[in-house]
Amino acid sequence: MKQGSGVMAAAVKSLLGALSRVATPSYGAAVTAAAAARMSQGWAPLVTSVRHRYHWQKMEKGPLLRNYGEKEPLHNKGLLPHMEHHKRLPIPLFRPKNNWAEKRALFGQNDYIDILGPGNLHPTKTAYSVPAWLRGFKGNEYQMLLRKKKIQH
Amino acid sequence: MAGALSLAWAVTALRPALLRQAFRSLSVTAGRNQETGAAVAATNIDSRKSPLILDEKFTDSNSIVVPREAWIETLDTNAASTQVGLIHLHPEVFGANPRLDLIHDNVTWQRKFRMVNYAHTKVRSEVRGGGKKPWPQKGLGRARHGSIRSPLWRGGGVTHGPRAYTTHFYMLPFSMRLHGLTSTLSAKFAQDDLKIVESLDMPSDEAGYLEQLCEDRRWGISVLFVDDSDIMPRNITLASDTLGHVNLMPVYGLNVFSMLKHETLVLTVAAVRRIEERILYHLRRPDLPKENLKKFTI
Numbered sequence: 001m002k003q004g005s006g007v008m009a010a011a012v013k014s015l016l017g018a019l020s021r022v023a024t025p026s027y028g029a030a031v032t033a034a035a036a037a038r039m040s041q042g043w044a045p046l047v048t049s050v051r052h053r054y055h056w057q058k059m060e061k062g063p064l065l066r067n068y069g070e071k072e073p074l075h076n077k078g079l080l081p082h083m084e085h086h087k088r089l090p091i092p093l094f095r096p097k098n099n100w101a102e103k104r105a106l107f108g109q110n111d112y113i114d115i116l117g118p119g120n121l122h123p124t125k126t127a128y129s130v131p132a133w134l135r136g137f138k139g140n141e142y143q144m145l146l147r148k149k150k151i152q153h
Numbered sequence: 154m155a156g157a158l159s160l161a162w163a164v165t166a167l168r169p170a171l172l173r174q175a176f177r178s179l180s181v182t183a184g185r186n187q188e189t190g191a192a193v194a195a196t197n198i199d200s201r202k203s204p205l206i207l208d209e210k211f212t213d214s215n216s217i218v219v220p221r222e223a224w225i226e227t228l229d230t231n232a233a234s235t236q237v238g239l240i241h242l243h244p245e246v247f248g249a250n251p252r253l254d255l256i257h258d259n260v261t262w263q264r265k266f267r268m269v270n271y272a273h274t275k276v277r278s279e280v281r282g283g284g285k286k287p288w289p290q291k292g293l294g295r296a297r298h299g300s301i302r303s304p305l306w307r308g309g310g311v312t313h314g315p316r317a318y319t320t321h322f323y324m325l326p327f328s329m330r331l332h333g334l335t336s337t338l339s340a341k342f343a344q345d346d347l348k349i350v351e352s353l354d355m356p357s358d359e360a361g362y363l364e365q366l367c368e369d370r371r372w373g374i375s376v377l378f379v380d381d382s383d384i385m386p387r388n389i390t391l392a393s394d395t396l397g398h399v400n401l402m403p404v405y406g407l408n409v410f411s412m413l414k415h416e417t418l419v420l421t422v423a424a425v426r427r428i429e430e431r432i433l434y435h436l437r438r439p440d441l442p443k444e445n446l447k448k449f450t451i
Contacts, residue, residue, distance in 0.1 A: 116431050
C-alpha cells in the first residue's frame with residue numbers, strides 16, 4: 001500500500017514537473033500531497049510552514065530599505081530634525097529674559113519726577129539715551145527730518 | 154520727641170508756602186539730611202522707650218475718608234518687637250479711590266512714551282541702482298518696467314515700511330498722572346502691600362539677612378524700598394546689590410510701573426511725609442489747568 005501511494009505521488013509530481021519548469025509553490029505540493037493522500041488510506045496531513053515570522057516581527061524590522069546609501073532629505077521621525085553638519089535648528093533655543101536685570105527692575109524710574117521731585121525737571125529732559133531731536137517729540141517722517149536738520153545743524 | 158516730630162510735620166502741612174521755599178533750595182541729588190526728624194529718630198532706635206505715634210489729624214483735609222492707620226516697623230531684628238509705632242496716612246493720598254483705568258493708562262504711558270523705534274527700510278529711491286529703464290517699453294513682449302528697484306521687484310524698495318526714528322511720545326494729562334499715583338498708593342495700602350518703616354538702617358550688610366527678613370515678614374517675592382534721599386545707608390545698599398528683586402529708590406523716582414512690578418512697597422516715615430506733601434501740593438495748586446496745557450519744547 002505505501003509503495004503504491006509513493007509511486008502515485010511520484011507520478012503526479014513528475015507530471016507537474018513536465019507541465020511547468022517553474023518551481024512549484026508549496027501550496028501546489030500540499031494539494032498534490034493531499035490528493036495523493038486522499039487516494040490512499042490512513043491519511044496524515046502534511047504540515048508545511050508558509051511564512052517564517054509573525055506580522056509584528058515584520059513590522060518590527062521596519063520598512064524595506066531601498067536606495068541604500070542615499071540620504072533622505074525629509075525628516076519623518078522624531079520631534080526635532082536631526083542636526084547634520086552643525087546646522088541651526090529652525091526653532092531657536094529658549095533664552096528667558098532676566099526680568100530683574102537692572103534696566104528692567106528699575107524701568108519707569110523718574111517718570112514722575114515733575115510731580116514728586118522739586119519741580120524743576122520734566123521726564124522728557126531726563127531721556128539721555130535718546131537722540132536730542134527725538135526727546136519729547138512725535139511727528140511724521142517729514143516733521144522728524146525737519147526737526148533733525150534744525151537741531152543738528 | 155515723637156510729639157515734636159508730628160508737630161513739625163503738622164506745621165509744614167498747614168504752611169505749604171514755607172515748605173515750597175524749603176524744597177526749592179534743595180537740588181535733586183540732595184545728600185542725606187541729618188536734620189530731619191526721621192533721621193534723628195533712627196539714631197535713637199535703641200534708646201526709645203515709648204512707641205513712635207505719629208497720629209496726625211489732617212484738619213485741613215475735607216475728605217470724608219478717615220486717616221489711614223499703619224504700623225511703623227523696623228528693619229532691625231535685634232529690636233524687642235517688629236512694630237515700633239503707629240502712623241496716620243493722609244486719606245487723599247493713601248485712601249483715594251483706586252481707579253484701575255487710571256492705573257492702566259499710567260502703565261501704558263510709561264511703557265510707550267519713551268519708546269523709539271529704530272527699524273528702517275529703504276524706499277525705491279534709496280535702494281542702490283535702479284535708475285535706468287531695464288528694457289524698452291514696447292516690442293519685447295515682457296511686462297513694462299521703469300526701474301529694477303520698484304517695490305514689485307525682488308530686491309526693490311519697500312513702499313510703506315518703517316522709517317527710522319519713529320517715536321511714540323505723548324504726555325498723559327498732569328491730573329491723570331497725579332491721580333494714577335494716588336490710586337496706586339491707595340490700592341497698595343488696601344491690599345496690605347504697603348509697609349511703613351522707621352528708617353532703612355540695618356544691623357547687617359548681608360544679602361541673606363535681608364532675604365530672611367523679607368521671608369519672615371511675608372513681604373513678597375519683590376520688595377521696593379523708598380526713602381526720602383537718594384543716598385541710602387551702607388548696609389541695605391550692600392545687601393540689596395546682589396538681589397535683583399529687592400530695589401532701592403528715592404521719592405522722586407517713585408512711579409506706577411515700579412509700584413506694580415514690585416509686590417511689596419516699603420516706605421520710610423520721611424518718604425511718606427514727603428510723598429504726602431508733594432501730592433497734596435499738586436492736588437491743591439490753583440494753576441493746574443495751565444500746567445496741563447503747557448507744551449514742552451526743547
